[in-house]
Amino acid sequence: MSSVSSSSLSKKSLSSSSDDDSSDKLRRGPWTLEEDNLLVHYIARHGEGRWNLLAKCAGLRRTGKSCRLRWLNYLKPDVKRGNLTPQEQLLILDLHSKWGNRWSKIAQHLPGRTDNEIKNYWRTRVQKQARHLKVDANSTAFQDIIKCFWIPRLLQKIEGSSTSCSSTSTSSSSTILSQNPTVVSDQPVNYSAHDLPFPIPPPQLPQEVSGNLQGNLDHNSDSEHGSNSCISSTESMNISQISQLSEYPTSPFHPISTFQKDCYYVDSGCYNMESMTPATLSVPAGVFQNVAESNWVGYDFGDNIWSMDELMAI
């Protein structure tokens, strides 16, 4: 059940070195197997909630907060462990571009993943890239870099790993995501209707948005995706602005049809690489050059080491 070893008890500073014999003092630091067992068994019998009371009644010398965190982030049976799949990474990038650091909101769309885990992923992987490129991780420039290099690469990986279910309904390559309700590592992420990664665009957008869309979006009239038009990355700057005005998706995830809203495909055609140049993106030319030349060599984009050759082959 728990992989915590009691040997790691000294990992974090405890509130007192002698709390074992001072029953009024709260314990801090890593959880022991014994504590995990107490918490799990108590919740199995009485359920979650009333965390402060729970902590007392379960005989845990922990704050309710600590118990809640331990349960939600580690002990809860449906918590998924292991590396994030490319699909999950893609979704995180996508949702973060829309919602910012709303980790819990983002986590709601990645079943089994906790906000803490997603936050850690963002800080350790994504922000690392931004630091390396000397750009602000929340800047439009970095958003464009993500759209320009990172997301297409993830899409390629997804496509590469799901050869059996490519959509034939669109000229752009796309990947249908599994409807299996459980997300299993190394299998496609699935989205139930309840877990929509983004809202279906309303038929009628606010005027200022539809105005912008009219002028800025590549409507891709060939597309069968209806209102989920494929958006050219040429307009990424404008798309970002639009996203601030509404929740209109700029996402590569699209429902297959209005009648099959619980099944999604990933539209890699949303990222028109040919049109991505410093002139069309908000990425400063110097940064663009860094990305395109050397700075990303050997960097880990998620679970893989990417070579420059790979990047340039996009």
Added chain:
DNA sequence: AATCTATCCAACCGCTCAACT
């Protein structure tokens, strides 16, 4: 083999908000 450095991630903290009294 020893030391250094970078990375990961569990856990903590402070804050906000909603529900209740």
Added chain:
DNA sequence: CAGTTGAGCGGTTGGATAGAT
């Protein structure tokens, strides 16, 4: 309406570990 409490969120910390030197 004000105070209290519980719950949840995002930011930060720091020990463990892996990899590099």
